[in-house]
Amino acid sequence: MRWKGVIEEYKEYLPVTNKTPFVTFYEGNTPLIESRHVSRLTNCKVYLKYEGANPTGSFKDRGMCLAIAKAVEKGRQAVICASTGNTSASAAAYAVRAGIDCIVIIPKGKIALGKLSQAIMHGAKVFEVDGNFDEALNLVREMGEKYPVEIVNSINPFRIEGQKTGAFEVCNQLGAVPDFHAIPVGNAGNITAYWKGYNEYKAAGKINSLPKMIGFQAEGAAPIVLGHLVKNPETVATAIRIGNPASWKQAEAAARDSGGSISIVTDQEILDAYKVIAAKEGIFCEPASAASVAGTLKLHKAGKIPEGSTIVCVLTGHGLKDPDTAIKQGTKPALVPCKITEIVKRLGY
Numbered sequence: 598m599r600w601k602g603v604i605e606e607y608k609e610y611l612p613v614t615n616k617t618p619f620v621t622f623y624e625g626n627t628p629l630i631e632s633r634h635v636s637r638l639t640n641c642k643v644y645l646k647y648e649g650a651n652p653t654g655s656f657k658d659r660g661m662c663l664a665i666a667k668a669v670e671k672g673r674q675a676v677i678c679a680s681t682g683n684t685s686a687s688a689a690a691y692a693v694r695a696g697i698d699c700i701v702i703i704p705k706g707k708i709a710l711g712k713l714s715q716a717i718m719h720g721a722k723v724f725e726v727d728g729n730f731d732e733a734l735n736l737v738r739e740m741g742e743k744y745p746v747e748i749v750n751s752i753n754p755f756r757i758e759g760q761k762t763g764a765f766e767v768c769n770q771l772g773a774v775p776d777f778h779a780i781p782v783g784n785a786g787n788i789t790a791y792w793k794g795y796n797e798y799k800a801a802g803k804i805n806s807l808p809k810m811i812g813f814q815a816e817g818a819a820p821i822v823l824g825h826l827v828k829n830p831e832t833v834a835t836a837i838r839i840g841n842p843a844s845w846k847q848a849e850a851a852a853r854d855s856g857g858s859i860s861i862v863t864d865q866e867i868l869d870a871y872k873v874i875a876a877k878e879g880i881f882c883e884p885a886s887a888a889s890v891a892g893t894l895k896l897h898k899a900g901k902i903p904e905g906s907t908i909v910c911v912l913t914g915h916g917l918k919d920p921d922t923a924i925k926q927g928t929k930p931a932l933v934p935c936k937i938t939e940i941v942k943r944l945g946y
């Protein structure tokens with residue numbers, strides 16, 4: 598049967614009324630792929646939930662379809678978001694689909710090229726402000742209070758509602774509940790959403806157990822792990838360059854109540870995992886996504902993940918989002934004369 602998109606597929610679990618429009622690009626239903634390499638390294642069963650396969654290239658689409666639909670239901674003509682990139686790319690596309698305007702506030706110079714290109718091409722009103730993400734979000738909150746524009750950052754509860762459907766899919770695709778659910782943590786909306794999803798699926802009698810939620814922040818942007826705000830968050834993983842997570846308390850609760858944790862991975866660990874996932878699995882994710890795999894490897898090494906465990910790592914966004922980092926990390930193609938002899942010589946044939 599044809600996949601109908603997040604709102605229609607999961608409407609019995611979502612705050613959908615008969616007035617909610619089905620705004621969709623048929624998001625969700627993303628592949629759950631066994632990672633042979635990471636499974637071998639850890640003696641575990643490791644699966645990658647490839648959210649980069651969503652229509653705009655990140656998991657943000659799961660929640661954005663519902664947030665935009667509810668904004669339309671409310672009669673809004675415009676939505677606004679602060680964004681490190683993927684939220685704006687998703688909001689801009691879904692706003693077009695719904696026929697409303699999209700305003701995007703981005704922190705100066707801190708947005709991956711692919712994401713910015715999406716917001717621009719979808720005709721969003723994009724403003725680059727000379728502040729970091731957290732300051733941009735404060736501005737957006739003020740706009741939402743004073744003007745009839747709907748905020749579609751993850752402080753919008755419908756974002757979390759839509760995103761929780763990822764947990765339903767993991768259980769359905771796996772035919773089981775994973776022992777561990779590994780996930781990058783930025784604003785902490787997604788770890789909150791997955792934990793909510795698992796709990797609701799259990800309450801509905803669809804599953805009998807819950808995974809341990811293991812979240813990972815980048816070393817230079819780890820407010821939850823450190824227990825205090827980070828004024829100038831820095832990491833190569835721009836999607837999680839957040840110093841004051843909007844869902845801080847909920848993320849802590851998810852880690853605590855599930856028996857999991859939120860811990861730190863370094864930029865080097867993130868980049869190593871980023872390269873391994875691309876080179877050994879054939880899956881291109883963006884740096885922030887690789888934090889889930891980097892963290893899994895780190896916890897396994899520290900003896901905190903028993904052998905034989907089933908682990909789902911969410912790969913939150915597509916690698917094409919951030920071509921600059923990819924090109925910087927990879928080896929440049931060799932420039933050679935256009936002669937077969939020159940190629941075979943270098944191949945060692």
Ligand SMILES: *Cc1c(COP(=O)(O)O)cnc(C)c1O
Nearest residue numbers: 683783784785786787836913914
């Ligand atoms: C938004 C985003 C994150 C962080 O998710 P939060 O809900 O903010 O914790 C991680 N990776 C990618 C690719 C993202 O777009």
